[in-house]
Amino acid sequence: MRKRKSLLTLLTMLLVVGTVLAGCGSKSDGGNGSKQNTAAAKDQVLHINLSAEPPTFDPALAQDSQAHTVLNMMYEGLVRLDENSQPVPGVAEKWDISSDGLxxxxxxxxDAKWSNGDPVTAKDFVFAWQRVLDPNTVPAPPYAYQLYYIKGAEDYNTKKTTDFSQVGVKATDDYTLEVTLNNPTPYFLGLTSFYTFYPVHQSVKDNPKWAADPKTMITNGPFTMTTWTTGQKIEVDKNPNYWDNKDIKLNKISMSLSNSGATELSSYRSGQLDYAGMPNGEIPTDQIPAIKKEMPDELTMNPVGSIYYYQFNTTAKPFDNAKIRKAFAMSINRQEIVDKVTQGGERPAFGMVPPGIAGAKDEFRTEHKDDYFQENVDEAKKLLQEGMKEEGYTTLPPVKLIYNSSEKHKKIALAVADMWKKNLGVDVQTENQEWGVFLKNRKSLNYQIARAGWNPDYNDPMTFFDLWTSKSGNNDVGFKNKEYDALVNDAFTSADNNKRMDDFAKAETLLVKDQQVLMPIYYYTSVSLQKPNLKGVVKDYAGGVDFTRAYFE
Incomplete structure (x- = not known):
């Protein structure tokens, strides 16, 4: 009988070959592995790639990193975040906070204007936030719960009241917006830089398809969309009506649309792209060792506060059984994945909250270790058998793992499936799906296991926990747990930061130990390439990138 080779071993061999081939071609561009876009400094046109086409450009409906990057170019909230991820004036030039923080x-x-010349007013913010909270908005905004910090917002969104005047957001005049919170929320100011809080031009109420056509997208940020060729290209041009126009150096940002990391890297090498990699693109993992040698000054690999994980549909068989979920989570080797597959310096994850996220006095991960479960193949086999017995299985039903189209996601999926086969004797089918289809299937619970990742919306553990509550529009695992909801709500309402962190640790225990709803794999690093003459690109603690103040020397 032929001995079956491990798929992970084969992947490793391919990575080595790919590294050698990459090294052979590294001298073709003058020895540094990439060409400069010589016209960039003159034209001030930035070329980047998006690995997936954003499903929507409506700030109320967006929920993915691709849309985040583009919306950040086209809109501006009350504040924006600076290079230190601190809130600085945006549409609001100043603000007052009451002594009780409410x-x-x-x-x-x-001087803040829309791209059509209309003034941006406080009423535009009220209109936009009411639209997010309105229970009749179709489809339902997934991030409506982010506005629940505001007094009366949850009651309005859940139809406990139909009177929006009871919600704590009011335009006292055209240029004054008054917001009243339920509880003191130290990170609320920074949260207003998030796209769900962006203003929306009031003309959208008469055109349900406004966000599908650049001609009807009236925006208030540094750039306006001028080109959208589905599946090919998105372009945004400098907005002459933007209030801080003098500090915007780029004339255009052109975004190609390709989910091929090899194509993205090739385009970067040839000078067609000025930036490649995270958070919106991808550098082939097998090329990273060679790139470290060829382009050390253009490559960055920084730990960021984001997580890569798989999630189980807790309403779908066989993953409606916690023991079976635990068996799958405990039976893979995370260190082998980051060492041999991803190769970006990632750290294996055994919790939901990454390093770098604030805790009570230090980082949350320093104060609460991520030791909620361990890799243990023998224990995993035992749990699998117990779970199968409880469900009356002699063999498991067919299992499928879905992931959005990406070479990296594919390699990880194949490696993990191989580990499940080797360690549990379970055959798992893997299937790649186009980004929009993938998101729709996750949201509608049309899957068993799905690839996922989470970039925090603000620097507090809450952003990793409120999405799994029963009322969250981002809860796409079917998990409903009263104890979990109570812990998150306590942390939501408490002014005692030590207690909040303890509540989060208990919630994390429920999520990734007791119930194993999620299968953490690794904490991200941001792996990217940037041309030496491209300056002013701002990268935040979460791995997000702001190109709005970038320029070429």
């Missing part, structure tokens, strides 16, 4: 009064600048 009332925020934002004073809007009078």
């Amino acid at each position: 009332k925020y009064v934002f004073h809007l600048r009078k």
Whole structure:
């Protein structure tokens, strides 16, 4: 009988071959492995790639990193985040916060305009936030719960009241926005830089398809969309009506649409792209060792506060059984994945919250270790048999793992499936899906296991926990647990930061130990390439990138 070779071993061999081939071609561009875009400094046109086409450009409906990057170019909230991830004036030129932390009064600048020349007013923010919270908005905004910090917002969104005047957001005049919170929320100011809080031009109420056509997208940020060729290209041009136009150096940002990491890297090498890699693109993992040698000054590999994980549909068989979920989570080798497959310096994950996220006094991960479960093949086999017995299985039903189209996601999926075969004797089918289809299937619970990742919306553990509550529009695992909801709600309402962190640790125990709803794999690093003459690109703690103040020397 022929001995079956491990798929992971074969992948490793391919990675080695790929590294050698990459090294052979590294001298073709003058010895540094990539060409400069010589026209960039003159034209100030930035070329980047998106590995997936954003499903929507409506700030109320967006929920993915691809849309985040583009929306950040086209819109601006009350504040924006600077290079240190701290809130600085955006549409609001200043603000007052009451001594009890419950009332925020934002004073809007009078030179803020929409791309069509209309003034941006406080009423535009009220209109946009009401639209997010309105229970009749179709489809339902997935991030409506992010506005629940505001007094009366949850009651309005859940139809406990139909009177929006009871919600704590009011335009006292055209340039003054008054916001009243339920509880003191230290990170609320920074949260207003998030796209769900962006203003929306009031003309959208008469056109349900406004976000599908650049001609009807009236925006208030540094750039406006001028080209959208589905599946090929998105372009945004400098907005002459933006209030801080003098600090915007780029004339255009052109975004190709390709989910091929090899194509992205090739385009970067040839000078067609000025930036490649995270968070919106991808550098082939097998090329990283060679790139370290060829382009050390253009490559960055920094740990960021984001996580890569698989999630189980807790309503689908056989993963409606916690023991079976635990067996799958415990039977893979995370260190082998980051060492031999991803190769970006990632750290194996055994919790939901990554390093770098604030805790009570230090990082949350320093104060609460991620030791919620361990890799243990023998224990995994035992749990699998117990779970199968409880469900009356002699063999498991067919199992499928879905992931969005990406070479990296494919390699990880094949490696993990091979480990499940080797360690549990379970055959798992893997299937790649186009980004929009993938998101729709996850949201509708049309899957068993799905690839996932989470970039925090603000620097507090809450952003990793409120999405799994029963009322969250981002809860796409079917998990409903009253104890978990109570812990997150306690942390939501408490002013005691030590207690909040303890509540989060208990919630994390439920999520990734007791129930094993999620299968953490690794904490991200941001692996990217950037041309030496491209300056002003801002990368935040979560791995997000802001290109709006970039320029070429």
